[in-house]
Amino acid sequence: MKKISLMGATGSIGTQTLDVIREHPHDFKLIALSVGRNINEARKMIAEFTPSLVSVQRKEDAETLKSDMPAGVKVMYGEEGLIEVACHQDADILVNAVLGSVGLNPTLQAIESGKTIAIANKETLVTAGHIVMEAARRKGVSLLPVDSEHSAIFQALQGEQDKNIEKLIITASGGSFRDRTREELVGVTVKEALNHPNWSMGAKITIDSASMMNKGLEVIEAHWLFNIPYDKIDVLQHRESIIHSMIQFHDTSVMAQLGTPDMRVPIQYALTYPDRFERPRAKRLDLAEIGLLHFEKMDMDRFRCLRFAYEAGRMGGSMTTVLNAANEAAVALFLEDKISFLAIEDMIERALNEHEVIQNPDLDTIREIDERTRLAISQWVG
Amino acid sequence: MKKISLMGATGSIGTQTLDVIREHPHDFKLIALSVGRNINEARKMIAEFTPSLVSVQRKEDAETLKSDMPAGVKVMYGEEGLIEVACHQDADILVNAVLGSVGLNPTLQAIESGKTIAIANKETLVTAGHIVMEAARRKGVSLLPVDSEHSAIFQALQGEQDKNIEKLIITASGGSFRDRTREELVGVTVKEALNHPNWSMGAKITIDSASMMNKGLEVIEAHWLFNIPYDKIDVLQHRESIIHSMIQFHDTSVMAQLGTPDMRVPIQYALTYPDRFERPRAKRLDLAEIGLLHFEKMDMDRFRCLRFAYEAGRMGGSMTTVLNAANEAAVALFLEDKISFLAIEDMIERALNEHEVIQNPDLDTIREIDERTRLAISQWVG
Numbered sequence: 001m002k003k004i005s006l007m008g009a010t011g012s013i014g015t016q017t018l019d020v021i022r023e024h025p026h027d028f029k030l031i032a033l034s035v036g037r038n039i040n041e042a043r044k045m046i047a048e049f050t051p052s053l054v055s056v057q058r059k060e061d062a063e064t065l066k067s068d069m070p071a072g073v074k075v076m077y078g079e080e081g082l083i084e085v086a087c088h089q090d091a092d093i094l095v096n097a098v099l100g101s102v103g104l105n106p107t108l109q110a111i112e113s114g115k116t117i118a119i120a121n122k123e124t125l126v127t128a129g130h131i132v133m134e135a136a137r138r139k140g141v142s143l144l145p146v147d148s149e150h151s152a153i154f155q156a157l158q159g160e161q162d163k164n165i166e167k168l169i170i171t172a173s174g175g176s177f178r179d180r181t182r183e184e185l186v187g188v189t190v191k192e193a194l195n196h197p198n199w200s201m202g203a204k205i206t207i208d209s210a211s212m213m214n215k216g217l218e219v220i221e222a223h224w225l226f227n228i229p230y231d232k233i234d235v236l237q238h239r240e241s242i243i244h245s246m247i248q249f250h251d252t253s254v255m256a257q258l259g260t261p262d263m264r265v266p267i268q269y270a271l272t273y274p275d276r277f278e279r280p281r282a283k284r285l286d287l288a289e290i291g292l293l294h295f296e297k298m299d300m301d302r303f304r305c306l307r308f309a310y311e312a313g314r315m316g317g318s319m320t321t322v323l324n325a326a327n328e329a330a331v332a333l334f335l336e337d338k339i340s341f342l343a344i345e346d347m348i349e350r351a352l353n354e355h356e357v358i359q360n361p362d363l364d365t366i367r368e369i370d371e372r373t374r375l376a377i378s379q380w381v382g
Numbered sequence: 383m384k385k386i387s388l389m390g391a392t393g394s395i396g397t398q399t400l401d402v403i404r405e406h407p408h409d410f411k412l413i414a415l416s417v418g419r420n421i422n423e424a425r426k427m428i429a430e431f432t433p434s435l436v437s438v439q440r441k442e443d444a445e446t447l448k449s450d451m452p453a454g455v456k457v458m459y460g461e462e463g464l465i466e467v468a469c470h471q472d473a474d475i476l477v478n479a480v481l482g483s484v485g486l487n488p489t490l491q492a493i494e495s496g497k498t499i500a501i502a503n504k505e506t507l508v509t510a511g512h513i514v515m516e517a518a519r520r521k522g523v524s525l526l527p528v529d530s531e532h533s534a535i536f537q538a539l540q541g542e543q544d545k546n547i548e549k550l551i552i553t554a555s556g557g558s559f560r561d562r563t564r565e566e567l568v569g570v571t572v573k574e575a576l577n578h579p580n581w582s583m584g585a586k587i588t589i590d591s592a593s594m595m596n597k598g599l600e601v602i603e604a605h606w607l608f609n610i611p612y613d614k615i616d617v618l619q620h621r622e623s624i625i626h627s628m629i630q631f632h633d634t635s636v637m638a639q640l641g642t643p644d645m646r647v648p649i650q651y652a653l654t655y656p657d658r659f660e661r662p663r664a665k666r667l668d669l670a671e672i673g674l675l676h677f678e679k680m681d682m683d684r685f686r687c688l689r690f691a692y693e694a695g696r697m698g699g700s701m702t703t704v705l706n707a708a709n710e711a712a713v714a715l716f717l718e719d720k721i722s723f724l725a726i727e728d729m730i731e732r733a734l735n736e737h738e739v740i741q742n743p744d745l746d747t748i749r750e751i752d753e754r755t756r757l758a759i760s761q762w763v764g
Contacts, residue, residue: 156637158542159539159542160540160541161657161658164657169669236670238669248666249658250658250660250661250662251647251650251654251658251660252641252642252661252665252667253639253651254641255538255637255638255639256637256638256639256640257635257638258628258635258636258637258638259635259636265633265635274541276542276633277632278632278633279634280632282633282634284548284630284634285634287677288618288619288678291678292676292677293674294673294674295673295674295675296673297670
């Protein structure tokens, strides 16, 4: 019985993590969870999974929840609550499925307390990869990828030696606007951007997919998780999202992980690693039925955010903190209909241009740059 | 420095094994080799690689060779010579690249002497898989696959557990006649059959590819190498030969090995396993350049030999010995222009129909059935 704590339970990865736990009631037990403001969902989860600790974002929601909780369920809130979930002493593994750089501090605390972490929160690695990975190395903590691309690479790496890697090949569906030119992106709506062709995901990551920033964040995440220089990370457009990513070794052999687009596969793999559990009712890949797999070179002029991510990653230091904060802020503005889709790119570009890179920033510097970037973006909207 | 003995040095796998050795002069040393009748080629190989033992098929060729050999090169011939190469006391690994069931006895002798074997000689496993695998288990000997499909499966299996395998998916290019109907196969020439779309291989295996018997033999080989029942081995048509084969695990995840069609990759992997050596000048896979990968269901009525192989494999015992011997004999007759292409299938079908299966046959029984089958086929031609 593996005991799991889950940060970000009501999001897309969170609810699919609960699916995996539900499918294997004798193998997994949810012992702690965090949610944002959706306390009705939280109530249902508590009733079904009977965790011993729940954390919500706001004090008032915590107090509402406490009033009708069964005995033995501790209710907390805010960053303190999130950290308590992240570091729960009975947990064998933490699933970090929160969105954005808010996941950074709890991740670091979980590492300090020696937890194995299944990490879906890519922004944490983008904003402070050098600090997170150094802490994980120092404490001997495993960071198990949950993103389908990184899970594919991680699976392909089993039984292999890092020294033999020639490059990582991260596949990209192209997102909801892959067949549009830049000119056709003028005036696209939030609803259009949220219509991803292959994956059902949360709003922020779906917008990131449409702008190709998601792939950029994944490149940076891969750089940190697998300790691979940017020159050895390629992105390949593959519209069917069947090959989830690949490793090319220096003998020219390429190892790949394939499957139907279903996030429960990489989530479950992180929870069962190095074993694999059955998924008897899940859809199997049928390549004969699919018939064709397409591959195209990624156009860095068409997808400017991907280029920004490579550039920020190569400059290193605080540059990826700015990239991530500017993106989070700009995407939020787009989702609120306050800026256009293409303005996301422009704002990120401006934020990067205006920033003087600081190499090896400490945590306080990262927090300060993160806040300053978000503030600047909000001021540009006026 | 790994010391290698090589059976079948002048064949397609043999010469490509020499390429691999040539590319890594500080890692590999050829110490023994066998050839058939091509003693001119043998002379060149001896001059280049200075092995200490050479075996040829015929006594007269051995005597010719002896007359102009440098000191320290031992020359032998016939089955005795082949076994001496197979069991050479200084060899760390034997590459068995001979063609046909003639490789069986040397393989068994090499196993008895505890050699690791890189096996390209699939007929040995088809004709007597139960004996070979039982001997390998008893002696703790590793059989490392060299066929590109089995190497792909073997690579995908690294870091995984056998219990989690749901099925093997062996890919098939379709061979030189994949786009022809059965009606269009009437009267095809040897030259047409030898024109394989993707792989440059020996004559027998290229004919086997055209008839799809090669895939059938590979299914049986996979059954023995990976100890997987036939119901869990699928064949998938994939005309580009880029995905070399796959494993589907019971969590629905599919692991695959990809690459340009180049036999030196799986040969080298068998020689370096579990490590991988560089191949700096070799062509890399470029999926964007390839653009499309095609997959189709395999038609068992169109490709009767594949169906025969599954049927013979499922019946087990001596049935696969008959399948292999009938195929070897019929293909030889086709290559000599004595029978038509479609008569290969008819002869195999007749041989299987006329055979009463013997379960768990011993080596003498296998040899007797093999000879009897070849004799019958030769008599049917009249």
